[in-house]
Amino acid sequence: MKLHTRGAAALAALSMGLTACGGDGGSGDGKQFTYWSMYKQDEVRAKIVQDAATAFSKETGIKVNVVFQGRENLKKLQPTLVGGNVGADLVDGAAFNVLNLLQVTGNAADLSDVYAAKITGEDKTVAEVMPDTYERLVTDGGAKYLVPVAVHSWQIFYDARKHPRLAQQPPQTFDELLAVLDELKQQGRKPLALDGDIPGYVTKWAATLLIRELGPGGLTKVLQDRSGAGFDDPGVLRAAAYMEKLGKGGYWADGWDASKFPAIQQKWAQGKSDLLFMGTWAPSETGEIAGKEFEYRSFPFPKTAAGHDSQETTLFGFAIPKKARNAESAKKFIEFFLNKKWMDRIPAEDKVLSVRVDTSTPKELADTKRTLDSATSAHFALDGVQKMGDWETKIFNPMSKEIMAGRLSAADFVAQLKAKTVEWWKANA
Template identity: 40%
Template sequence: MSSVLRSRRITALFAGTGALCLLAACNAPGSEPGGGKPGSTLVYWSMWKEGEPQQKVLQASLDEFTKKTGIKVKVQWAGRQVLQQVVPRLNSGNPPDLTDQDGSSLRAVLGEGALGLQDVYDAQITGETQKVSDIVPAALVASAKNEDGEPMVVPYEVVGSTLWFNGKQHPDLDGKDQLGWSEFTGKLDELKQKGRTPLALDGDISGYDAYWMTWSVVRHGGVGLLNKACQDKKGATWDDPAFLAAAKDIGELIDKGYFPKDFNATKFPAQQTAWATGTSKTDFLLMGTWAPSETGAALEKSGKDVDSVITYRSMPYPEVDGGKGNNATQAGVIGFAVPAKARNAEAAKKFIQFFLAKDQLTPISTQADNLTPRKDIPAPSTLRDFAKEYAGADRQYFQPNDDCGGVAAQWVTDVWEPTLVDFFNGKIKSAESFVETIKDKSVAHHKNSG
């Protein structure tokens, strides 16, 4: 799995079971009141583990924050299941002051248990004249709001998915910002005629099947259509012709054998590693922005020199004729949230304003090799193409599964992903059958869930 916990995993966990009160979390000390004054204490529970690049960057900034403000920090590097630890403390009225996770999970798991942070967005970044709202595109956090319409997440990383290829293998794609669908499938045909199966896909993670279909639906029907459909109790939204058009495109990729034979039997990360090393006959990988760090680590572990094997390049998912979402980019966030009833919410807010300063946030790019929401911080070289995609004019942003994980997590787990697996496995034979099946299962799901 990637260094970032996929939102579908954690939201499904909380939808299907009660939050578990881990011993270490339940016995942890609460924060000392103090309103963000010198000598007060900020309690921060983070999704990162000790030794990870982001942890090192954050720890250095926390140390600097204490030095400059006099506010002490008690930090728990809890790992990806941090919200499992936060929720019991939130329910008992003694949560940490600050936590972080991907935006969809924060919204789905904390929900109204998080403070609105409009005052943070309206505040100046520490040491700068810019406000937080000046550096965070509004569209990037449009879905991460509470019932009062206030943003509940402040991002410090931008993650997304894009179409990766090896620049050493495909110099012909250099300089191409985006392919049209027919140009893309023409390229796949050309590669297949050379004996290649050009699309890499690890079959044991259903969320990766979902990347393909979600992108296709968004390209045809625009951002928000799938989000509307997953919440539609009567199922009428599935009659939108964009769903059939999207399913036909994905069906074409499956039927023409562009994915490796028996890819569904492979175990992650076999396909993506083979793509990166060049040991498979694959050329494109639709994957998150963590692909270079994951596959690069695998290459280094095998003793290979990364730069001699691969030049990481990417481009947006292909455009479709008349697509309502041709200018869309899948861009999610990892960011901070302040739990309701936090004893030292003011200190938490001060640290957010502190960490978003350019000098504090830059190491997320230079040391942790991730993209930040600030467009004045250069992207790591491996993400330069995605950064261009993200920063394009008039971009629309959408979350994984069009943010269905934030509004209908159980539907993603019980309906969307299993039906996609059946489609990719050939158990559902046609695009028409796929749309009919997903509609029927969605209606049944909402009826049974009340």
């Protein structure tokens, strides 16, 4: 599954030996519940869900009415939250979507009791099998609105067969990364692969540098100051100075800002570039072109002098609407699904990292797994500022590309970003 893929999925209902119920959350008698999933029935994860639900029903006698709604499941749920007949007792999705569509609107149930509960068939609780950083990330006002099962992150990928020194000693600071880039450049290489026609890929460099300088939550704080004074934080200019070095350093692969995705990442997979800052789906997207000899390794985005090393974390998991009539049955299913038997199947079959620290790991993502399991701090993509409407698409994305292309100085980038953000707030007050 390519979790970064956008676009509405068609409604696909599938009953797992049961009757799919698409209209309400069940009878409220505790003998069944309705689960609206973000997956489509032909996806690997849907097969895992199907098998788990069938086994759960057999073991508990509780019917699971599953509807594979596709990526629009949470949006389709919204109209049913108004009345007293909520569409589903259990949903799944990305944490930031659940936060924005359920939690902040007061429609998400607090799942703190699930975290404290024993996993079905095990002696450990749900909280005990995953890093504390995940639990903290999905806690809002003391309430836990999501129980994650899978995680994506961003790392800098490379072929260890061609870069054994990176495998032995990956750069720890951004200055060390720049030194690596300069060395590769001296060898006649264009070391950084980037598909510039994907705005979010370009922005990822700029946003991560800002988060490295400001710390998790810092970028959000800067942007929420409608006066623009937040941009006067020295960390903003320091981050922009690194962006300027990238833009004027001659590091990007030829054609990066004029190519059509996935041309540049394919060049990287063919060994024509060296480093790819990408989500954990990179190996699955490039594996066929890279070939069996390609040795996928990765390292986290390096720290700047500010010392922040928070890891971008995109969590996917379960949530329960506050008005769900069969919430207790849905909670039992979550506790059942967190069993290692089911969680092991996520990395083994879907090639996606499980949130459990003790599950198997695709070898291509072993470095990422170690990074996430040992992280002391985590943040959402773009520090969680996606809720600022079109600020990202209209302002941040194009400006990030300008400075990454070497067409803006650090000072001009900060000044223009400040001015445009102030104007954006005036228009969106």
